[in-house]
Amino acid sequence: MEYFLKLFLSGTAKGSIYALIALGYTMVYGIVQLINFAHGEIYMIGGFTALIFGGFFFSKGMPVGLVLLFSVLLSIMYAAAFGFTVEKIAYRPLRGKPRLSALISAIGVSMVLQNFVLLSQTEKFLAFPSYLPEFKWLQPYKEYINSTQLIILGVTAVIMVLLTLLIKFTRIGKAMRATAQDMHMAQLVGVDINQVISVTFIIGSALAAIGGVLICSYMGQINYYIGFIAGIKAFVAAVLGGIGSIPGAVLGSFVLGWTESLGTGYISSDYEDAFAFIILIVILLIKPDGILGRTQRQKV
Amino acid sequence: MKPRSILEDIGKSLTIAVWFMVLLFPLMVMKVNVTRGVAQVQFRWNLLPFVGIAAFVLSYLWKIALEWRERRGNDKSGGVFGKIKTLGGAYFAKPAVRTSSLVALLAFAIAYPFLFGMYHTNVMITAFIYVILALGLNIVVGLGGLLNLGYAAFFGVGAYTYGLMWKYVGPSFVASGIDPGWLFWISLPMAGIIATLFGILLSLPVLRLRGDYLAIITLAFGEIFRMVMQNSGNFTGGATGISLIPRPWFFGQKLPPTKAAIYIYFIAIVLVILTIFVVRRIEDSRVGRALEAMREDEVACEAMGINLVKNKLITFALGAFWAGIAGVVMAAQTTYINPDSFTLWESIIILMAVVIGGTGSIPGVIGGAILLKLLPEYFRALAQYRMLIYGIAMVLVIIFKPDGLIPRKRKQYTFEGKEGAK
Numbered sequence: 001m002e003y004f005l006k007l008f009l010s011g012t013a014k015g016s017i018y019a020l021i022a023l024g025y026t027m028v029y030g031i032v033q034l035i036n037f038a039h040g041e042i043y044m045i046g047g048f049t050a051l052i053f054g055g056f057f058f059s060k061g062m063p064v065g066l067v068l069l070f071s072v073l074l075s076i077m078y079a080a081a082f083g084f085t086v087e088k089i090a091y092r093p094l095r096g097k098p099r100l101s102a103l104i105s106a107i108g109v110s111m112v113l114q115n116f117v118l119l120s121q122t123e124k125f126l127a128f129p130s131y132l133p134e135f136k137w138l139q140p141y142k143e144y145i146n147s148t149q150l151i152i153l154g155v156t157a158v159i160m161v162l163l164t165l166l167i168k169f170t171r172i173g174k175a176m177r178a179t180a181q182d183m184h185m186a187q188l189v190g191v192d193i194n195q196v197i198s199v200t201f202i203i204g205s206a207l208a209a210i211g212g213v214l215i216c217s218y219m220g221q222i223n224y225y226i227g228f229i230a231g232i233k234a235f236v237a238a239v240l241g242g243i244g245s246i247p248g249a250v251l252g253s254f255v256l257g258w259t260e261s262l263g264t265g266y267i268s269s270d271y272e273d274a275f276a277f278i279i280l281i282v283i284l285l286i287k288p289d290g291i292l293g294r295t296q297r298q299k300v
Numbered sequence: 301m302k303p304r305s306i307l308e309d310i311g312k313s314l315t316i317a318v319w320f321m322v323l324l325f326p327l328m329v330m331k332v333n334v335t336r337g338v339a340q341v342q343f344r345w346n347l348l349p350f351v352g353i354a355a356f357v358l359s360y361l362w363k364i365a366l367e368w369r370e371r372r373g374n375d376k377s378g379g380v381f382g383k384i385k386t387l388g389g390a391y392f393a394k395p396a397v398r399t400s401s402l403v404a405l406l407a408f409a410i411a412y413p414f415l416f417g418m419y420h421t422n423v424m425i426t427a428f429i430y431v432i433l434a435l436g437l438n439i440v441v442g443l444g445g446l447l448n449l450g451y452a453a454f455f456g457v458g459a460y461t462y463g464l465m466w467k468y469v470g471p472s473f474v475a476s477g478i479d480p481g482w483l484f485w486i487s488l489p490m491a492g493i494i495a496t497l498f499g500i501l502l503s504l505p506v507l508r509l510r511g512d513y514l515a516i517i518t519l520a521f522g523e524i525f526r527m528v529m530q531n532s533g534n535f536t537g538g539a540t541g542i543s544l545i546p547r548p549w550f551f552g553q554k555l556p557p558t559k560a561a562i563y564i565y566f567i568a569i570v571l572v573i574l575t576i577f578v579v580r581r582i583e584d585s586r587v588g589r590a591l592e593a594m595r596e597d598e599v600a601c602e603a604m605g606i607n608l609v610k611n612k613l614i615t616f617a618l619g620a621f622w623a624g625i626a627g628v629v630m631a632a633q634t635t636y637i638n639p640d641s642f643t644l645w646e647s648i649i650i651l652m653a654v655v656i657g658g659t660g661s662i663p664g665v666i667g668g669a670i671l672l673k674l675l676p677e678y679f680r681a682l683a684q685y686r687m688l689i690y691g692i693a694m695v696l697v698i699i700f701k702p703d704g705l706i707p708r709k710r711k712q713y714t715f716e717g718k719e720g721a722k
Contacts (some may be wrong), residue, residue, distance in 0.1 A: 016512045035512060045327070052332045052515035055339025074326075093366065098701040100447070105698045107648055118326050119684060126334045157586030214566050232519070232644070239516045245529050270531045281505065284517055288508045 002064040006144050007265040008258065013149035015154035015257025016214070020211030021234035022241075022249040023163065024083075024204025030180040030244035031200050033099060037106040038086055041113035042079050044224065047216040048117060049071035051128055058129075068131040076209045082113075083205025084198055091195070110228070117224040130242025146162065148218045155214065159207065160250060167246065172199055176219020180244065229273075236280050242293020251291055288293060313359045320355035321348060343478045367410025369700055409569055413562045421561050425633050427673040428568035429626045434653040434669035435575050435662065441651065442660030442708070443588060444615035445595025447515040449647050450502075451523025454495045454620040456642035458627020461491035463637050465544035470546075481549020488628050495624025503616035507609055510598070522647055529639040541638025543681050545631050558685065571629065575622055579662060582618065591615055656697050658704025667706055 021043055028036045054071035062070075070288035090109045094102045135147045167173035178186040179196045187193050213229070215224045233256065241252025256276055283291060328351055331342045413421040433455060440448045465487045466480075473480045502521050506514055529536050536542070547560040549565065551659055555563055582588045594611050595603040602608050632635050649672065658669020675693075679686050697705065 029512075033512075048332075049326050050335075052326045052330045052341060055332050056330065056341040058338070060341060069466055076325070078326060083322060085319075086596075089362075090699070093369075093699045097622060098659075099686065100441075100655055100659065101698050101702040103447075104652060105695050107652070108691045108694035111687055112695065115685075115691060117690040119688065121331060122333070124410060126332065127337055129334070129337050129339055181568070205608070229598065236520070239513060243512065271527060272526050274527045277524050280520050284484060284509060284513060285505050288513060290509075290513075 004262075004267065007261045007288075009145045009149065011258040011261030012254065013145070013218070013257070014096055014261060015237075015254035016152050017164050017211050017215045017253075018230075018234050018237045018256055019156055019253035019269070020159065020207050020214070022237040022253045023159075024208045025235050026238040026241075026243055026246060026249040027176075027200050029203050029238065030246075031176065031183075031197060032091070032095070032102075032103045034091065034106060035235065035275055036204075037103070037181075037231065038090075038109040038113060039204065040227035040229075040234070041110050041117075041231060042083050042086075042205045042227070043116065043212040044222070044227030045082055045113065045206035045224050046075045046079035046205075046212035047128070047226070048121065048224075049078045050208070050213045051126065051222060052114040052128065054131060057194040058131075064131050065133075070212055071131070072210070075240075076206045078203040079205045079209030079212070082201075084206075087198060087201040114224050114228065120263075121224065123224065125221050125223045128222045130295060132217050132221065147215075152214050152218065155210065159210065161206075163203075163246065166203075172196070176200060233273075233276055236276050240280055240283055240290055242290030245290070245292045247295070248290055248292035251276045255283075255291070259263065302442035309360065309363065313356050316359040317356035321352045322350050324342065324604075347530045361585045365700065373521060397541070410424075410566075411609045413565050418558050418561050421565050422633070423562070423674065423677045424676075425565050425568050425629070427670045428565075428572050429630050429633070430650065430653060430669040431572050431666050432568075432575050432622050433630075433650045434665045435579050436619045436626070436658070436659065437650050438621075438654050438662070438665045439579065439582065439591075440615050440619035442665070443583065443591040443602040444612070444619075445591075446510070446612065446615055447651075448516035448518045448616075449644065449651065450520070450525070451474055451619070451650050452642040452644070453522040453525035454498060454623035455627045455646065455650075456493035456525060456529065457495045457498050457620075458624035459631040459637045459641070460536065460542075460627070461494050461624065462487040462543055462631040464536065465490070465659050466545050467537070467542055479549060480546055481554065483495060483546065483580065484548035484628065484632055488625060489612070491624040492621045493629045495620040495627070497616025499616040499618075500613055502620075503613050506611055519647075522642075522644060525640050526639045529642075537638070541636060541640075543636045545633060545635045545637065547632050563635075564629065568629055571625060576662065576666070577623075583662070587611075587614055592635060603704075652694060656694065656704055658706045658708055661704065661706050661708035664704050664706035664708065668704065672706075 015298050021039065024039050024042075025036060028039070038078045052280075053074045054067055055069055057067045058064075061200060064226040090105045091102055116157055130146055130148065132151055135150065138145070138147055138150060167176060173197045175186070175191045176190070176199070178191055179193060183193060186196075191217070211230075237256045239247045239252070240255055241248030241250065243249075256279065259275050259279040260272055264272045267275075287293070325348070329344050331344060333340050333342070392401070412424060429690050433451070436454075437448065437451050440446050440451070462484065463466075465483050470480050470483060473483065505568070506517050508572075509517060530539050532538070547555065547557075547564065549555065550563055551560075590601070590606045590611050591614070593604065593606055594608060594615075598608060650669075653669040655667050655670045656672065657666065658664025676686055678688060679689070682689065701707075
């Protein structure tokens with residue numbers, strides 16, 4: 001039981017990080033029906049930016065709390081700016097073109113960003129110094145959960161709530177829902193589509209940056225390639241929950257986190273990534289639109 | 301269109317330049333290094349002006365290019381390029397010109413390994429393998445409209461069929477004095493059949509899925525295949541793979557590497573021609589028409605009495621067959637296979653060849669595959685910038701030619717009624 005609880009909690013922490021990335025995927029997909037392959041790269045850039053600014057501020061002798069605050073804020077801002085720019089350059093000119101074109105463009109962007117970081121920074125794995133606080137009172141329970149994991153859980157929970165509020169109750173949230181439902185119709189009733197899509201990319205990228213900082217602090221290392229794997233996993237999570245659905249992305253991420261963690265704990269650690277894909281196949285066989293996905297009615 | 305004011309444009313480009321200078325600042329100017337858990341940052345101020353100037357110039361060019369694209373979209377005659385294309389098309393439509401240019405192309409292809417060295421021959425073989433792969437995937441994506449992101453797995457099935465045949469059946473061949481060179485010829489159809497079976501196996505569970513769900517599940521299958529190959533070390537050699545796979549023997553003769561390369565080159569050419577022939581036949585067959593209908597609209601197609609389940613099975617099976625064949629050639633050429641050759645990136649590159657060439661257009665797909673395989677080989681001088689340029693080129697091609705370099709021609713039927721008949 002203890003072993004199970006341990007695996008369950010680490011799976012929960014893992015799932016909440018997937019959720020941060022998967023939300024960006026699912027939001028973008030919900031609105032422009034694009035599998036944004038470059039999303040994982042935005043998350044990696046978020047992590048790198050935090051590392052760079054964190055290192056800079058730390059070397060200037062700033063207190064750790066402020067280093068954390070500033071590096072996270074800057075990383076969010078930069079990731080959001082990257083997301084915004086990528087959308088403008090690589091996706092906007094392809095709106096209304098065959099959907100496969102935008103997908104290929106996204107793969108191209110993913111290659112460009114990966115290799116840009118590889119060339120401008122390094123190809124090595126870098127240690128990622130964690131500026132996250134250690135909770136003293138958590139010491140007795142550190143068998144089960146450590147401070148970083150607890151912070152990840154807390155941050156994810158807060159973000160979910162904020163995001164839900166944003167989408168449910170604000171003006172831009174309403175515009176986003178309208179655009180997701182029917183882009184042309186939304187345009188007709190005066191929604192500025194371009195603005196909505198830009199905002200979606202900005203929010204998604206900002207969430208990815210938070211995920212990037214958290215997971216890099218948790219794993220303790222970073223590399224130009226981390227975004228690709230994480231991006232695929234998050235995409236799997238988003239599909240698992242029903243792509244386009246925000247609660248679905250969160251649920252899918254947790255299911256994915258638990259499956260991976262329990263699978264590696266009880267069966268074999270060689271197949272960690274395979275578990276993710278096996279659960280995906282099983283769930284899609286039972287529910288072809290994902291756990292919370294709405295069944296799409298097909299029309300001619 | 302209102303006349304552009306130059307000043308306004310320059311102002312815009314300046315803004316963009318500043319934006320990029322700020323955006324790329326941390327990654328370009330600040331270089332991070334971590335020693336003993338402490339991150340240190342070096343500043344490379346000298347790079348900043350370059351970023352600014354490059355962004356300024358490129359944003360200006362970008363704007364002009366986008367305008368050009370728009371104009372081309374509105375102008376149906378297609379401008380100068382369009383005229384050249386129409387004239388060229390008319391010229392090539394003449395049977396005599398067509399035949400003679402095809403003969404010339406074939407003659408060049410045959411002379412190629414003798415004119416250029418072994419290195420170029422090997423590069424060309426790889427390109428041909430990709431042509432087969434891309435044509436196979438084109439059946440799935442171009443004809444059937446089903447997005448397959450796990451295509452490399454079928455490629456892997458083919459390569460592993462040959463590899464495992466060599467590993468397990470090869471020794472008994474050698475022991476009983478049979479020429480192991482025959483293994484290649486036995487494996488070739490076998491790999492095709494086994495890959496086809498895998499294709500059917502995969503398509504059974506995915507029949508209910510559509511669009512992106514299908515894409516992600518094929519991706520999942522591809523990755524599972526790779527992981528199984530990687531982790532079943534006893535049977536498949538695990539991550540180290542299978543090495544010393546024999547090249548095909550020439551009528552019972554073992555060839556030295558140079559000659560073997562030429563031999564494989566010709567095998568590849570024959571296979572490419574066979575693939576083109578079969579794929580063209582499929583396109584014009586009853587099945588091909590049914591697949592095209594399925595691509596255009598699944599519901600309408602079903603309403604026309606086409607069996608969707610059967611068609612999806614056929615699509616995956618046909619696509620997988622060619623990947624299996626290509627896999628055997630690949631294993632024979634490199635004499636070494638391991639799971640890393642069949643990653644998701646591999647599937648993506650094959651898909652890129654199809655889309656960049658022109659989804660559904662056979663000459664386009666062939667061109668795309670050759671281009672995608674040859675360009676990186678010949679840009680090795682730019683080694684470290686290669687992948688970056690590759691990515692940029694991909695985005696540019698897809699933005700300015702979204703239907704691919706040689707777009708698919710829609711079938712058009714012209715009515716040739718009697719004159720005067722109304």
